[in-house]
Amino acid sequence: MSQLTEAIVEATRLGHKAFIPYIMAGDGGLDTLKPTILKLQQLGVTAIEVGIPFTDPVADGPTIEEAAVRALAKGTTLRKVLETLASFADEITVPLVAMTYLNPILAYGIDAFAKDAYEAGIRGVIIPDMPLEESTIVHPSLKAYGVDLVQLVSLTSTPERIEKLTKASEGFIYAVTVNGITGARSTFEGDLESHFKKIQSYTDTPVLAGFGISTPEQVKQFGTFTSGVIVGSKIVDSLAKDDWDTIESLVKASKVQIL
Numbered sequence: 001m002s003q004l005t006e007a008i009v010e011a012t013r014l015g016h017k018a019f020i021p022y023i024m025a026g027d028g029g030l031d032t033l034k035p036t037i038l039k040l041q042q043l044g045v046t047a048i049e050v051g052i053p054f055t056d057p058v059a060d061g062p063t064i065e066e067a068a069v070r071a072l073a074k075g076t077t078l079r080k081v082l083e084t085l086a087s088f089a090d091e092i093t094v095p096l097v098a099m100t101y102l103n104p105i106l107a108y109g110i111d112a113f114a115k116d117a118y119e120a121g122i123r124g125v126i127i128p129d130m131p132l133e134e135s136t137i138v139h140p141s142l143k144a145y146g147v148d149l150v151q152l153v154s155l156t157s158t159p160e161r162i163e164k165l166t167k168a169s170e171g172f173i174y175a176v177t178v179n180g181i182t183g184a185r186s187t188f189e190g191d192l193e194s195h196f197k198k199i200q201s202y203t204d205t206p207v208l209a210g211f212g213i214s215t216p217e218q219v220k221q222f223g224t225f226t227s228g229v230i231v232g233s234k235i236v237d238s239l240a241k242d243d244w245d246t247i248e249s250l251v252k253a254s255k256v257q258i259l
């Protein structure tokens with residue numbers, strides 16, 4: 001079992017749900033990366049999704065997009081993010097998951113990226129603009145260095161597609177809860193419970209829910225039928241306001257015993 005999967009399984013073993021906050025690297029300057037990561041792991045998060053800012057994001061809503069603009073304005077690049085993470089990698093106790101588009105990886109060099117990412121504490125990668133069929137470009141290098149390639153499963157994927165993506169996904173399965181872009185939402189549509197159970201039926205790899213989750217109630221609600229959640233926009237927004245109480249209440253909601 002990979003380190004990333006193991007961290008999620010460990011949360012489940014404790015009777016909790018996995019909680020993965022998403023942060024935009026370089027938002028507020030790269031100097032904030034270390035204190036933010038150390039504080040999040042202190043709160044007991046399962047893993048941390050580290051977003052690499054990019055000029056042409058695909059699935060990002062306004063909150064994440066604006067954070068990317070701020071991070072890019074501060075000169076954040078993939079290389080600088082990896083160097084910053086590597087500078088305190090010995091203090092990182094939770095697996096990091098990099099969220100980056102394919103172009104920055106290709107520009108960096110696939111093998112060099114996999115090596116440097118691993119050394120920076122990165123144990124998984126999400127590449128939203130890379131279809132499964134093209135993953136053979138990056139997969140061998142990632143595998144060689146022990147970095148999982150996490151697949152996103154959308155609500156509109158056909159059953160055959162869901163089965164394929166689910167079986168290929170490493171670390172966990174990122175099951176998207178809505179048709180659309182990232183960002184906080186008050187309601188969700190459709191029978192998500194049976195959709196998530198169907199995804200889980202294909203594999204033992206844990207299925208996590210992400211997109212739109214922004215309240216402790218929603219964390220608990222999705223926790224009743226998934227292995228845990230990913231929260232992005234609400235975390236990015238709270239960090240920008242230095243509102244750690246909100247972040248703490250979200251993390252705590254994942255630790256309530258859910259029967």
Ligand SMILES: O=P(O)(O)OC[C@@H](O)[C@@H](O)c1c[nH]c2ccccc12
Nearest residue numbers: 022059128182183211212231232233
């Ligand atoms: O912001 P939300 O709605 O809480 O969703 C998580 C999401 O932000 C994060 O996982 C993410 C940011 N950018 C992405 C692009 C594709 C897939 C996922 C992401």
